[in-house]
Amino acid sequence: MAQIIIKNVRKEFGDFTAVKESSFTIEDGEFFMLLGPSGCGKTTTLRMIAGLELPTSGEIYLDGEEISQKPPSQRDIAFVFQMFALYPHMNVRKNLSYPLVSQGMARRDVKAKVEEVAGILGITDILNKPVGGLSGGDRQRVALGRAIVRDPKAFMMDEPLGALDAEFREHMSEELRALHDRMGATTVYVTHDQLEAMQMGDKIVVMNNAVVEQFGTPQEIYDKPATMFVADFIGSPSMNFLDFSGKVADGATSVDLGGQAHGIPRQMQGASGDLVFGVRPEHIKLSDDGAYRGEILATEYLGTTQIITLATPNGEAKARIDSAQVAKVGEKVGLSFEAPKVTLFDRAGGQALRSELNDGVLSNG
């Protein structure tokens, strides 16, 4: 098992830049998520680690060894494909044996190893079946088996649950995480599903438009977004952006929003012009006496909580409140925000302003 370091990696396809100078470190044994919308460069990054694409520039270290220009066969990295890519002309056993046969392992050892892995994944009874007739879940298990059978240094997974139906995906993601914890193998997992990333990942890299937007633990990324893109992409409903114009001084602890002063984490960076007041739905409180007021446009009942859509003087916002609380459409309510959880952004660049809250996190991005 191994640590993977991505250093200033860049990939161009002709005139198109798929990945711009990206750097991050995947620690040994981590379950690492590459998250982003489609076309953001996350799969290209994964393929560069595996050796299916060679970076235009930059270095990739696996276990301290520079591997960026090596063929995949010399990297000892396993890959689970989105569509599984099981060899269709072979049965399950042959599929699982294939990576071992290439290493010239003795036939008896191959058999033993394949059976061991099949036992771990619970697919012993389908070993002699052709892969064509297998269910999605079994295909997934065979694909995983083919990856773990040769004890590689690291696993690459390209949306491995994307081809499964929703119900089974939940089950499989638990199984996958359990398997990872059991083997302790460094795993890099590509997904566009922020929930999946939050649930399963030890660390997340959020990518957008070929750029790494932020890199950190799920909590850091959720609580301390480095950019408006991350704040918007992570969380459902996503973070509210209340636009305002003004000036924030270095060391300020409040901002003027709609004529009212609202508390913010102590700022460590001054800014002025078009700014954004970013607040998560669960950090908006409804209070009858609040001076900052908004009108309720809609409510969505979700069981324990409800989402209410509000028209505020600074734009539309969504709040997550207890479902016991009464909220009627058309009503005007006072709003307050949890000051320590607020992030300010620069509207033009989308970058978060440095504050007590996110200090130390932003430098990761």
Place this chain on the structure above:
Amino acid sequence: MSSFSVTEPTKRTKWFAGTMVIVYALITMLPLAWIMMTGFKSPADAISYPPKVVFEPTLEGYVNLFTTRTRQTDEFLAANPPETWYEEIVREYDMVIAGPSKFGERFLNSVIIGFGSTFLSIVLGTLAAYAFSRFKIPLADDLLFFILSTRMMPPIAVAIPIFLMYRQLGLSDTHLGMILLYTAVNISLAVWLLKGFIDEIPREYEEAALIDGYTRFQAFYKVVLPQAATGIASTAIFCLIFAWNEYAFAVLLTSGTAQTAPPFIPTIIGVGGLDWPAVAAGATIFLLPVMIFTILLRKHLLRGITFGAVRK
């Protein structure tokens, strides 16, 4: 309940379609049946009018096809009674068998040249198609168009330059020369057909093999080739049919050692009058290899023709 269905044809449609298929089959198979029957007729029956549908079958045509015969004096015939069934057939015309004809040799030439050029076309075509399908080749589209453009004129249009060139190179009337020629004609078809088939094979299969520790070439022949078997089989049939039936170049460039069956069969006509049963027998035997080859690969062929039409 209405019996109307979108997918299931009505009884009348089925009946009509069945009739059409039978009529079409009769039309296309009648000449074949005619040729095969003629092969078993005596020369007299073969040219009788109206044509005889019921006749006494004889292997005379086949014996004449495979042998050369000479007339002999009555004394010789009396002194040497026929020893085999085929000699007996020949004796009816006061002839004896002088030796084997060149048909076997010419047929073997057809097999060598037909299958040889098919094999070469498939090997080169598969490699080229794989490269066009998988690698970034500068001007790939233009190259593919150029390859196809070699089929835009009838190959015989370049017969004279090829004839002169082959004479210079010493390739006239050689097996190698004919194999190269048919390969050159077939390769454009092979590249285009096979590229289509290989495009349909997901790259992930090879990438999985690369990850599993195989080289690009191992991934190609262990994973891509088995997947492309269908396409290769149908392409091989098309190539073989062309090389097998080719007549014009064979007449022009071969006369002896490398002569194939198509230019040879008509020459039978000239030997001792119009021996239609022998010609028909030659045509029948000539049809067999392609027929057998096609029947062996017919599963692949059917799948191959519809390949890519349906998204799996």
